[in-house]
Amino acid sequence: MRRRQILAAGALATTTAAVGPAAVAAPAPSGRTTPPGNGSTTPPGLATKDTLAFAAGDVLAIGCAVAGGGHHLSQPYPAPFTHDETYRAVLAAEFTSLSAENQMKWDHLRPSRDAFDFTDADAIMEFAAQNGLVVRGHTLMWHNQIPAWVTEGEHSPEELRAILKEHIETVVGRYAGRMQQWDVVNEIFDDAAVLRTEGNIWIRELGPEIIADCFRWAHAADPQALLFVNDYNVEGINPKSDAYYALIQDLLADGVPVHGFSTQGHISIRYGFPSDLAENLQRFADLGLQTAITELDVRMDLPEGGRPTEEQLAKQAEYHRLVVEAAVSVEGCRSLTLWGVLDKYSWVPGTFPGEGAATVLWDDFTRKPAYDAVQDALAEASGRAGHPALRS
Structure with a gap:
């Protein structure tokens, strides 16, 4: 894992929008479990090495989704990545990997047939380069957005085939040599473990061979x-993950360059924890693949008033710890990404009415028990448990 110098909170390079495809240019330590409203102005991890990145060491890349695009366009706040300097500073200090939450999806990159807009995607890539972070690309072929x-x-x-090919060649080519991983196909099986031959325009019109x-x-x-390949509800061994297991074996047998299987990790404490997560990841690793947790958050049904109970927070922390422990137990699982770090920027409330509080930090940047659980599990895996920097 590459270590890096933390740049100032406002250090964000200017980026350039791209036009038609033919014209595309190269491109705080205290308050660990303090509830919101304590008045703290020091975000965690900026004064010491008391961070998730330090705790992870070289065990795996610990990542975060960069909020923006998608549902954020209709939210009553400006774009977090460009307007919230403390948020950017936390991304740089706490993580070693970034994913674009929405900024690299089709609806954000392709305003029209003959134009690409890389402004926001380029900004993430430049920020990552300045701070020594790797980047996961998300996503190239999906049925949504x-x-x-x-x-x-x-x-x-x-024509559709040519459009998809052009898109992949242009987007992947723009960041060639700078992108650690790509989610090439996303959510191609439905909840019944059936290939989306109707709901996915690419598969419907071009056939399964397009994968x-x-x-x-x-x-x-x-x-x-x-x-x-990337999907949700494939944490454990179930019909949906079985479908991916069979598909990937067929692709590998045909010489298709599939390198990894990733489960998103959108979990709710309403349900039991997928105790066979490690076993599931291991069977894909045994195929010679890398594995990853790409979109981890743990949501809950919020009580009246919106404040989680201590019991809910403890269960959320336990789920986070179990995910990290499963990931680090599987050789070849080299990446774990949190799908957001602050509740106010989370996708969960808008998608699951009545649910929320799914991230590891309160909105004033103080830490939930879930943060401690992730940090402690990473520190134990990296041999840094008890390191003075984690308990300053």
């Missing part, structure tokens, strides 16, 4: 990037 000019356009299958093509195109555009 596709612009209307694609879904409502009258395109022949040949292999996406991996081949991405690999040709950036041979260094690790290429993943």
